[in-house]
């Protein structure tokens with residue numbers, strides 16, 4: 001049983017979908033967990049009261065991951081409250097699909113700013129704390145879209161491929177301080193993000209997945225839990241695909 005007693009975690013985009021499941025999973029494993037939401041205050045508040053009622057320590061903080069100021073403020077708040085920060089999960093992400101030929105600059109920039117610059121903002125903001133405590137686990141949520149050629153996703157694929165490169169480079173920079181940096185690349189997971197595609201083609205998608213089901217947020221949260229644990233101390237710079245065999249081709 002993986003145990004995170006005594007650890008402090010920060011999860012971005014924790015109010016819904018995969019991030020929500022990561023928050024619940026890390027908290028149930030014993031970590032104190034702060035999470036960032038952008039606009040879903042109601043859902044964030046409900047999560048905090050529900051998890052607190054069961055004795056778990058969870059904190060919701062509003063902020064925009066694309067803002068460096070917000071990242072620094074949030075990290076400072078977590079460290080002031082719990083005096084350390086052991087685990088960072090960069091999960092917040094958006095899509096804004098469209099063919100490159102007609103993609104507005106804003107659709108490109110907003111996806112890069114949230115998905116990729118957001119990782120830079122938070123990874124840099126936790127660096128001093130993790131290096132000085134000589135312990136850290138950074139887990140970045142990428143996507144199989146980094147490797148697939150999906151029509152209409154040049155912005156998203158670029159951001160998720162960027163995360164994989166960042167993960168490998170940063171791992172070489174901080175390993176000597178006992179900080180590991182890994183990524184998880186989910187396949188097709190049932191969340192708000194994939195609702196439209198699911199409604200249009202769920203049956204077809206399942207046929208391309210070896211285990212013949214869509215992924216659940218818990219499938220990703222369990223992989224994150226492992227990479228965030230002490231037991232994963234010899235794994236760094238790795239991208240773990242969690243896709244039920246989608247990238248195997250069916």
Ligand code: NDP
Pocket residue numbers: 012013014015016017018019036037038039040041063064065066091092093094114141142143144185186187188189190191192193194
């Ligand atoms: P959802 O759309 O369900 O949830 C997105 C979360 O990110 C929400 O909590 C949202 O906050 C938060 N968020 C978005 N933008 C910002 C921002 N600028 N600042 C702070 N928080 C923000 O997405 P998923 O759960 O599906 O996706 C989670 C991650 O997994 C993403 O990085 C996504 O790219 C990746 N992924 C998902 C896959 C899937 O099939 N679902 C497949 C591969 C990767 P709020 O609720 O306040 O809006």
